[in-house]
Amino acid sequence: MAEVDEAEPRVEVAPSRVEQAPPPLAEAPPAPVAAGRSRPQLLAAVVLSACLGLIGGAAAAWGIYQRLGPAQRVVQVGGPGGGSGTAPAVGSLVADVAPAVVEVVTRPVSASDLLAPAQGFASGFVVSGDGLVVTSAHAVQGATRLRIALNDGRVANAVIAGRDVVHGIAVLRAVGVSGLPTLSFGSSPPRPGDTAIAVGAPPFGAPSVSAGIVSATSRTLSLTLAGTAVPVLDTLSTDAVADPADDGAPLLDGVGHVIGVVVVDPTNPAAGLQALSGRAASALVDDITRGSSSEGLLGLETAYLDPATAAVAGLPAGDVVEAVTPGGPAAAAGVVTGDVVTAVDGTPIDATHHLDPALAGTTVGQTVSLTVFHAGKSVTVTLTAVAAG
Incomplete structure (x- = not known):
């Protein structure tokens, strides 16, 4: 990455400020309508009051926004x-x-x-x-x-x-x-x-x-x-x-x-x-x-196949192979898309144990034994992890 010119303006993120709003004022009871006031006059007064309220509320909200930023x-x-x-x-x-x-x-x-x-x-x-x-x-x-x-x-x-x-x-x-x-x-x-x-x-x-x-x-x-x-x-x-x-x-x-x-x-x-x-x-x-x-890769992508879904498909539960890297360790061992990995180094695949070399700490050059359901039968293959790229 190229060196950064320190003369550029800094981006500062100020700590947020939270102020507690005052308790709402109790509503005053409605004032009685003057006996001689006509309905049009009353409507005009109500509309004018509402407009003034909207303008005042907007101004107050803008003032709060300027001081505090968005909520x-x-x-x-x-x-x-x-x-x-x-x-x-x-x-x-x-x-x-x-x-x-x-x-x-x-x-x-x-x-x-x-x-x-x-x-x-x-x-x-x-x-x-x-x-x-x-x-x-x-x-x-x-x-x-x-x-x-x-x-x-x-x-x-x-x-x-x-x-x-x-x-x-x-x-x-x-x-x-x-x-x-x-x-x-x-x-x-x-x-x-x-x-x-x-x-x-x-x-x-x-x-x-x-x-x-x-x-x-x-x-x-x-x-x-x-x-x-x-x-x-x-x-x-x-x-x-x-x-x-x-x-x-x-x-x-x-x-x-x-x-x-x-x-x-x-x-x-x-x-x-x-x-x-x-x-x-x-x-x-x-x-x-x-x-x-020194993370090692095995050259395949998998997704977990739970027991219920596996039973419907007539397959064992495990990690179903979704993709195989051409020329990678899995491809060299004969693993193909649709195979199901049921165990890694003897440990069965389940909802909390998956085929994931990084999480297992697999390193470059390390050998990994996979139990794979392939072409209708269970077989064991040995893969040697390679470097990424």
């Missing part, structure tokens, strides 16, 4: 019992994690860009006190200048510290910072029905919050990168609402641990809020912290 946008999905009982818990969680949620700026920004900040702004979250920030690879593709706007108002230049193209994750390093608040990753994989809360950092105002539940796990998502549809493994689906500025934001469980990284594909807005693998993000951060990454 916080909170999207919640109600559950049993109406959902009002969970709102305070969500609000408390957001307050706890917000200091570690940052704005990612991917290009030089002028004042006019702030009027329509759809491009060049994304979210991320801090995972180490010295400035490692996780976001989505989609959020930073084509970046011409990377900066991190911290929750306390500071802005730092950033560089890309690492990428995981298989899972769509990018890790940035903010330059010249220390002692930052951080988020931690969850220790257990999320399950359908689990709480899912996305906390983003939009260009204006307080954090954006989208709350719902995990609706599906272990999906393969087709994500558009540089105009090309790219398969991304081990993604989550939720029933929450996506916001473009949430791209790269943390997806949290009910106690504030990261279970995913929000990704928003503007070419498929109907998909709702999707998230990249939190486990893959954690593994990438660990690799960067250790100073090395």
